[in-house]
Amino acid sequence: xxxxxxxxxxxxxxxxxxNITCSHxxxxxxxxITWYQQFPSQGPRFIIQGYKTKVTNEVASxxxxxxRKSSTLSLPRVSLSDTAVYYCLVGDxxxxxxxxxxxxxxxxxxxx
Amino acid sequence: xxxxxxxxxxxxxxxxxxxxxxxxxHLGHNAMYWYKQSAKKPLELMxxxxxxxxxxxxxxxxxxxxxxPNSSHLFLHLHTLQPEDSALxxxxxxxxxxxxxxxxxxxxxxxxxL
Numbered sequence: 705x706x707x708x709x710x711x712x713x714x715x716x717x718x719x720x721x722x723n724i725t726c727s728h729x730x731x732x733x734x735x736x737i738t739w740y741q742q743f744p745s746q747g748p749r750f751i752i753q754g755y756k757t758k759v760t761n762e763v764a765s766x767x768x769x770x771x772r773k774s775s776t777l778s779l780p781r782v783s784l785s786d787t788a789v790y791y792c793l794v795g796d797x798x799x800x801x802x803x804x805x806x807x808x809x810x811x812x813x814x815x816x
Numbered sequence: 817x818x819x820x821x822x823x824x825x826x827x828x829x830x831x832x833x834x835x836x837x838x839x840x841x842h843l844g845h846n847a848m849y850w851y852k853q854s855a856k857k858p859l860e861l862m863x864x865x866x867x868x869x870x871x872x873x874x875x876x877x878x879x880x881x882x883x884x885p886n887s888s889h890l891f892l893h894l895h896t897l898q899p900e901d902s903a904l905x906x907x908x909x910x911x912x913x914x915x916x917x918x919x920x921x922x923x924x925x926x927x928x929x930l
Contacts, residue, residue, distance in 0.1 A: 802917065
C-alpha cells in the first residue's frame, strides 16, 4: 500500500479557501486517492475521491497532477464546522473491497 | 434507521467480562469492516468481510472474534480484554466494486477496559 504524507496541522479563518496537500510517491497504477473527514469521537466521513486530473463535488475539489505523486484537497470558504482531521488515503479495490490504511491525518483548525 | 448504526455507543467492561459490539448497515452493502482507533493513533483495520466471508484479518489477537451472520450485521465478540484494548471501535460498510468507491462508517463504540 502506498504511503501518504500530509501536514500534521493547518490553521485557517472562516471564509478562506484551504488547500491540504498530500504526497504519495509510490502510488500504483490501480490506486485511487480518497479523502475522509473525521470529527472527534465519530467515524470518518467520505469527502471526495479521484484517479487523475480534477474532481469536484458539492463540498470540495481534488486536484491530481499528471504524475499522481501528490494530490491537493481544496475546501472553499471554510466555516468553523470544518474543523476536523482530514485523511488522505491511497489504495485500490481490485478485490472488490478496499483496505484503507489511515495515517495521522491533518488537523484543520478554523478560527472566527 | 439509515446508514450504519453501532450499539452500544459506550461500553465499560472488566478484563474477565465477555461482551459483544453490534453493527448494522441499512445501505444494502455487501462488505463490512471493523476498525480500531486508539488515543492519538491512526485508525487500524482489524477485519474485512466480503459477502459474509472473512477476507482480511490484520494480525488481531484472538480475544477479538468477529462474526458476520448476514450482509447487514456484523459483530465483534470481546473476551478477556486488556486495558490497552480501550479504544473507539468503528464499523464500516461498502459496496463490492472495483474502480474506486467509499466506505460508510458508523458512529463507533467507545470501549473502556478496566
